[in-house]
Amino acid sequence: MTRTVRWNSRRGKGISDMESGIPEKIEKRDLMRLVIIGSVDDGKSTLLGRLLYDAQALFEDQIQSVQDYSQKNREQEIDFSLFSDGLKTEREQGITIDVAYRYFSTISRRYIIADTPGHEQYTRNMVTGASLATVAVILVDATHGVMTQTRRHSFLSSLLGIRHVVVTVNKMDLAGFRKDVFDQIVKDFLAFSEKFPLESVRFIPVCALNGDNIANRSRVMPWYAGPSLLGYLDSLHVPAERNLIDLRLPVQMAKWAGRTRRGYLGSLASGILRKGDEILVLPSGKKSHVEKIFVGMEERSYTFAPQAVSVYLADELDIGRGDMIVRETNIPCRVQKIEAILVWLDEQPLQPGRIYTVKHTTRLGRGSVLKIRYCFEMTSFHRHPAASLALNQIGKVVLNLLNPFFMDEYTKNRQTGSFILIDPVSNQTCAAGMVTRCTAIPEEPAGGKAASVHGETYWVVGRPDGEPASTLTRDLRDAGRAVVSLDADAELLAGMLRVPDPSENVPPVALAHLCRLINDSGVAVVVRSVSVPDASARVVIGETHLFVIQ
Structure with a gap:
């Protein structure tokens, strides 16, 4: 079946990236990564669906399918949230569970939008969707105002490095399109977000269901003189946040190319890699230089983050998953x-x-x-x-x-x-x-392991039953570590350290000397004690090798 793109007569062309024959200069437009966040039932999926619809970024058969489903199951002409809620459970419950990614473009730029769930139990999915975004569209329900989940998502987005925020006050129709409602939400949001490291904050009153201030200015809110949501996003200047200075190539896998050559595959986390560059492999410390670079099936003279690449080196090195390729003069x-x-x-x-x-x-x-x-x-x-x-x-x-x-x-x-x-x-x-x-911590000698391995002491100040210490000892052994477990209350230990009264706890400083002796041989020590190590014990073991768990 032939799929067609809705035509935008006002702009004179279809503006979906899915049409064929897009000129190369169009493909080079700026890419903006958006995340839509907010509390539950604020209308995030409806806003995204309306945005795609008004931006002429949907196929006719997609629209027809959603219209048919809406009329049959939702008793309305069209439910815009269905354009992003694709899971069966999401459609049945009317909520967003998984992160939905949608792609479209305008004359000004290309967009990748992540629609994230608002329910508290799906916060992990919100974090996933926001982790790569540069701009956050935060929805607030005009009838409910700023909610706890709104605060949590806003705080998380700032922690994840998002510095540009668009606060869209949705469902203005249910609030009578009143300016005082909008102004109060603006005041409430600024009150809790003033300490966030944001570079730009914009407030836009919208009605996603009717399309007010989504792609076009609304006539029912004459008191608002700002741009529509899409108009603002098209004009927003967001500096490129890709780190092209620090070369970091985590190796995902090695593959054979012919009988003798191996290529190393991974996605560049940051930096630029060129043919002939000198590189350093971590943690082995081995050095080589880049002989060939492939992006897909095409050989390139250079590559940059975040491209997925295959790299071939001049030397055959033992490199596998978990290693990292960096520059010798710039290492993490x-x-x-x-x-x-x-x-x-x-x-x-x-x-x-x-x-x-x-x-x-x-x-x-x-x-x-x-x-x-x-x-x-x-x-x-x-x-x-x-x-x-x-x-x-x-x-x-x-x-x-x-x-x-x-x-x-x-x-x-x-x-x-x-x-x-x-x-x-x-x-x-x-x-x-x-x-x-x-x-x-000190670097290991290039091409080998450290000349001496120092163990560490885990000082567990816990319950008499010693369960936390026992669990930690077991986990360390499961991880392949050599571990010695010491009980400060044990009479045998008191006798070995010549404590005058075996019924008393071993003094921390005496126990610390034994821990240091064991650590120097490269073995970890788990100590169970009812008291924390004092200053003298900390000096004996060393602050970098002592970990107190209370």
Whole structure:
């Protein structure tokens, strides 16, 4: 069946990217990545559907299909939300669950729009949709005003590095198109977002159902003199945020090309790679230079982020998934301890000290949260102490990695500054993290492992039953680590350290000397004690090798 594009007589041409024969100069228009966010039932999917409809970016058979479904199941002429809600469950329940991506273009630029769910239980999908966006369209229901989920999504978008926001006050028809309702929402939003690092904020009153101020200016709100939503997006200047300075190529896989040559495949996280460039492979430290670059089946003289590439080197090196290709003069931070903003996405709360799987670019490893510095309260965004993080809570944590990773801070590089935590038992994604601070550790000698490996001490201040310490010991051994478990209450340990009264706890400083001796041999130590290590014990073990878990 032949598919046709709706024709825009006002502009004189069809403006969908799906039509054939688009000139090359049109393909080179700016690309804007949008995310539509907000609370549940604010009308996000309806706004996206109306935007696609008014922008002439839908096929006639798509429109007819939605009209037929709407008249049969929704008792209305056309339900614009159905243009993005594609899952059967979404259509049955009238909600968005998964992230829906839609593509269209205007004369000015091309768009990739992510329609994200507003329900609190699907916050993980919202984070996924917003992670690559540069502009956020935040919907607010004019009849409800700013909700807690509106605050949460706005805060998350700022944490994810989105600096340009368009606040669209929807359902103005239900509010009688009143200016005072719009002004109050503007005031409320600015009150809680004034501390966000935003570069531009625009407020637009709309009615997505009727198309008011979506693609064209509305006549029913004469008090609003600004542009329509599409008009504003077309004119919004968003500087290119791609990092083309720091070369970061996480290797996804190696493939054979012929009998003797291997190519290394991956998507450039940042930077530019040219034929003949000298490169360094992490973590091995091996060096070579680029002999060939392929993007798809086409050989190129250079490539840049975020293209997916195949790279062939002049030397045959042992490179596999999880390695990273960088420049010798510009390498990420080699870390085993980081500070990060963590968005908790699992129904099971965060357990400090428990070992989780860490996925960073294409590399997998193990790590544990040592300390939660604070948690954000979603109404006022004040920081308060927390012993754990529950579903959808956001906090700042200290994360210890069992093996070194190569990371950047999130503000410098989104791809190499972000990670996720995975439950090693259920394989459920537990959290999304953004690195705020890296603490570098000494580099390994090029081409080999470190001359000496130093272990670390996990000082668990826990319950008498010792369950947290036992769990941590088991997880470390499962991760392939050599571990010694010490109980500060054990009489045998007290006798070995010559404690005068075996019924008393071993003094922390005496226990610290034993831990240091074991650490120097490259073995990790898990200590169960009812008291925290004092200043003397910290000096003996060393602050970089001591992790206190309370």
